[in-house]
Amino acid sequence: MSDKPVPKAPMAERILVVEDEESIRTIVEYALDEAGFDVVTADRGDTALEVLERESIDLVVLDLMLPGIDGLEVCRRIRADRSVPIIILSAKGEELDKVLGLELGADDYVTKPFSPRELASRVKANLRRAKLDTDRGAPIRAADIEIDPVARVVKRDGESVHLTYSEFEILLKLAQSQRRVFTREELMNHLWKGSFYGDLRSVDVHVRHLRQKIELDASDPRLIRTVRGVGYAFGGEESEG
Numbered sequence: 001m002s003d004k005p006v007p008k009a010p011m012a013e014r015i016l017v018v019e020d021e022e023s024i025r026t027i028v029e030y031a032l033d034e035a036g037f038d039v040v041t042a043d044r045g046d047t048a049l050e051v052l053e054r055e056s057i058d059l060v061v062l063d064l065m066l067p068g069i070d071g072l073e074v075c076r077r078i079r080a081d082r083s084v085p086i087i088i089l090s091a092k093g094e095e096l097d098k099v100l101g102l103e104l105g106a107d108d109y110v111t112k113p114f115s116p117r118e119l120a121s122r123v124k125a126n127l128r129r130a131k132l133d134t135d136r137g138a139p140i141r142a143a144d145i146e147i148d149p150v151a152r153v154v155k156r157d158g159e160s161v162h163l164t165y166s167e168f169e170i171l172l173k174l175a176q177s178q179r180r181v182f183t184r185e186e187l188m189n190h191l192w193k194g195s196f197y198g199d200l201r202s203v204d205v206h207v208r209h210l211r212q213k214i215e216l217d218a219s220d221p222r223l224i225r226t227v228r229g230v231g232y233a234f235g236g237e238e239s240e241g
Helices: 022-034 045-053 071-082 095-103 116-131 165-176 184-191 201-214
Strands: 014-018 037-040 057-063 086-090 106-112 139-141 143-147 152-155 159-161 223-227 232-234
Touching: 014 022, 014 045, 022 037, 022 116, 037 045, 037 057, 045 057, 045 071, 045 106, 045 184, 057 116, 071 086, 071 095, 086 116, 086 223, 095 106, 095 201, 116 165, 139 159, 139 165, 143 165, 152 201, 165 184, 165 201, 184 201, 184 232, 201 223
Parallel strands: 014 037, 014 057, 057 086, 086 106
Antiparallel strands: 139 143, 143 152, 152 159, 223 232
């Protein structure tokens, strides 16, 4: 098998790599360039936000420990008005950092040290998910919620609700099979199209975030209910929290 770099397509996806350590940044840039991506780099959080304002970016690989503005704050600001996939890259492996990143809207989390090939695979997987635009049927309506599977738009009482890619996928999966109970494993495998990555508890984080956005009272959910010891379902029985 040839070790030559993969030729870039005429409109190669553009990846923003935000990493302050030059050695790590170089490794990531090289791995993604070899995989056929157009790579843009930044070594500070504020610089990354400036790049996003002036350039079209398809995915962000984001370190947490950054000068200027830290990675979690950069993630929060990106999610305030963009749905671009975000992969957090950090040496900090504590569960708190993973959960904070997911709650702020990150789509994936890779801990240093990492395999450059695995990182490239994660980038490809997240881009495939972000571009998925198959015909999934007519809009789904429940209570004051409307979900448009094709346009990937969710409205509550007529007002648009911003969801991350993962939040939208979980909501749509549940809503398309109302009252069916899905396990966390099923929802995680749906997100990754059968290639299991991440912690199952990240599903709980996404569901909690979803409830805050679409439920009238997130502490007493009526749309997304918990089935203890099993998983989650859309509508039906009384919620168990």
